Amino acid sequence: MSLASAALTVAAAAPHGFLSPTGVEITFLLVSVVTLAAALVTVTTRQLVHAALWLVATLGGLAVEYLLLTAEFIAWMQVLIYVGSVVVLLLFGLMLTKAPIGRSPDADSGNRWAALTVAVAAAAALVWVVVDAFRTTWIDLAGAPSGTTKITGASLFQYWVLPFEALSVLLLAALVGAIVLSRKAKGEATTTASTPAVPGTRSEKEGVR
Amino acid sequence: MNGALDVALRLLVVFAVFLTFPLIIGQTEHKVMAHMQGRLGPMYAGGFHGWAQLVADGVKFAQKEDVVPTGADRRIFQLAPAVALLPYLLVLLAIPIGPGQGAVGQVVDAGIFFVLAVMGVGVLGSLMAGWASANKFSLLGGLRTAAQLLAYELPMLLAAASVAMAAGTVSLPGIVDAFKWWWVPWQIVGALVFFVAGLAELQRPPFDMPVADSEIIFGAYTEYTGLRFALFLLAEYAGIVVLCGLTTVLFLGGWHGPWGADGLGWLWTLLKAAVLAFVVIWLRVTYPRLREDQLQKLSWTLLVPLSLAQIALTGIVKVVIS
Numbered sequence: 468m469s470l471a472s473a474a475l476t477v478a479a480a481a482p483h484g485f486l487s488p489t490g491v492e493i494t495f496l497l498v499s500v501v502t503l504a505a506a507l508v509t510v511t512t513r514q515l516v517h518a519a520l521w522l523v524a525t526l527g528g529l530a531v532e533y534l535l536l537t538a539e540f541i542a543w544m545q546v547l548i549y550v551g552s553v554v555v556l557l558l559f560g561l562m563l564t565k566a567p568i569g570r571s572p573d574a575d576s577g578n579r580w581a582a583l584t585v586a587v588a589a590a591a592a593l594v595w596v597v598v599d600a601f602r603t604t605w606i607d608l609a610g611a612p613s614g615t616t617k618i619t620g621a622s623l624f625q626y627w628v629l630p631f632e633a634l635s636v637l638l639l640a641a642l643v644g645a646i647v648l649s650r651k652a653k654g655e656a657t658t659t660a661s662t663p664a665v666p667g668t669r670s671e672k673e674g675v676r
Numbered sequence: 677m678n679g680a681l682d683v684a685l686r687l688l689v690v691f692a693v694f695l696t697f698p699l700i701i702g703q704t705e706h707k708v709m710a711h712m713q714g715r716l717g718p719m720y721a722g723g724f725h726g727w728a729q730l731v732a733d734g735v736k737f738a739q740k741e742d743v744v745p746t747g748a749d750r751r752i753f754q755l756a757p758a759v760a761l762l763p764y765l766l767v768l769l770a771i772p773i774g775p776g777q778g779a780v781g782q783v784v785d786a787g788i789f790f791v792l793a794v795m796g797v798g799v800l801g802s803l804m805a806g807w808a809s810a811n812k813f814s815l816l817g818g819l820r821t822a823a824q825l826l827a828y829e830l831p832m833l834l835a836a837a838s839v840a841m842a843a844g845t846v847s848l849p850g851i852v853d854a855f856k857w858w859w860v861p862w863q864i865v866g867a868l869v870f871f872v873a874g875l876a877e878l879q880r881p882p883f884d885m886p887v888a889d890s891e892i893i894f895g896a897y898t899e900y901t902g903l904r905f906a907l908f909l910l911a912e913y914a915g916i917v918v919l920c921g922l923t924t925v926l927f928l929g930g931w932h933g934p935w936g937a938d939g940l941g942w943l944w945t946l947l948k949a950a951v952l953a954f955v956v957i958w959l960r961v962t963y964p965r966l967r968e969d970q971l972q973k974l975s976w977t978l979l980v981p982l983s984l985a986q987i988a989l990t991g992i993v994k995v996v997i998s
Contacts, residue, residue, distance in 0.1 A: 543789035551796025558803045559822035568749045616786045616846050
């Protein structure tokens with residue numbers, strides 16, 4: 468979100484209001500309602516694989532929101548990384564478990580109230596920060612798109628290059644950590660090390676994630 | 677031209693391509709495979725060299741009963757073929773076949789990312805089918821599909837990124853516009869990696885471990901019958917169209933040809949894509965199926981390093997010539 472925000476155009480001169488919304492704004496709200504609903508179903512459904520598939524709907528809805536905000540590059544990245552890779556990885560992991568068809572009666576946790584508290588607190592903090600930071604920033608939806616690959620790339624590598632690099636170091640650490648963990652597990656259980664290829668690739672991708 | 681009419685016309689053309697090209701490739705596959713194996717292939721349906729064989733197959737599929745197994749997760753089972761097929765229709769929209777605005781369904785600014793992202797979604801259909809069928813063979817097929825996608829998505833992306841670096845743009849028409857003939861030797865490694873990884877994502881032989889008939893019947897599609905099964909098959913052939921089109925556009929210069937790009941440029945695109953489709957069929961007849969560990973090894977120890985080397989080479993040449 469911070470990437471797209473760097474490319475926002477500040478149009479202070481023109482008056483903006485929340486009344487008389489445009490078609491894009493109405494669509495944005497409708498999509499966000501659907502996305503929120505899908506997210507709620509994701510965390511409340513008792514069917515594990517359904518939860519993963521509702522997550523697809525949630526992430527896809529987010530991609531649509533990015534598109535509506537003219538952040539095309541971010542939207543396709545969202546689909547590519549989250550829908551195309553992370554969810555596939557999740558489903559792969561679920562298929563290795565029992566993941567029964569129908570409800571899992573034990574797919575519930577005693578921590579649900581703690582989880583709800585943390586989620587609400589995190590959401591409130593995020594909403595507060597974003598609203599406070601971008602209160603006076605407006606995207607000119609009618610003008611030239613402000614989230615094209617060129618603009619996003621320029622802002623990423625001019626203003627945000629340090630966080631970008633720090634993030635890649637973090638991912639590298641996760642990658643190395645995943646390899647170390649999987650090798651250690653293999654060393655402890657040398658007798659079951661008959662399938663070298665598939666576990667290795669799994670841990671590596673988890674690192675990438 | 678009227679705006680809405682223009683959009684409708686474009687969608688109609690793309691839809692027509694989506695319905696006919698996979699069938700043409702399927703029929704070509706029948707015939708090419710047959711002749712490579714010293715047979716004739718279908719000869720009766722339609723009269724001339726069995727040209728209507730696939731139409732007859734389609735009619736047969738439509739007549740069959742649509743069975744959903746009792747233990748299956750009904751809705752996901754029924755939804756899976758659509759999830760597998762529709763992404764390819766969307767991707768076709770963005771592939772340009774000629775210069776200018778008139779020869780592409782819709783110009784997408786970040787075309788490469790759009791195409792690769794949406795293609796990746798198609799695999800979800802196979803995973804849904806594999807899990808929802810309540811069948812061990814299907815589940816194994818789904819597992820193998822997921823493992824294969826995770827392994828081959830990375831080299832495919834890296835190879836595409838190399839071309840984007842070379843062209844300085846991520847828009848598909850922009851890449852073809854920037855193309856020069858010497859890009860072919862320059863990007864040849866990336867092209868091979870992209871094509872091979874694409875074959876693996878489509879689960880075409882020799883990368884058809886997820887549907888290996890001698891081990892797991894037909895993988896994730898074992899329980900499917902009738903039209904839904906036909907839709908999965910159609911998705912495979914639509915995938916071939918998309919992969920060949922993309923390889924043509926990214927690595928082979930699309931509409932550029934020896935006699936200029938004007939007028940008959942779209943013919944060059946189609947010709948190159950057709951040759952690639954022939955290669956896809958040829959590979960199916962030629963190579964035996966790769967084992968699961970060989971599949972993973974090929975990607976992680978050969979294709980990923982090769983694509984990284986290609987990116988390094990692209991960067992070096994780009995700096996030298998600029």
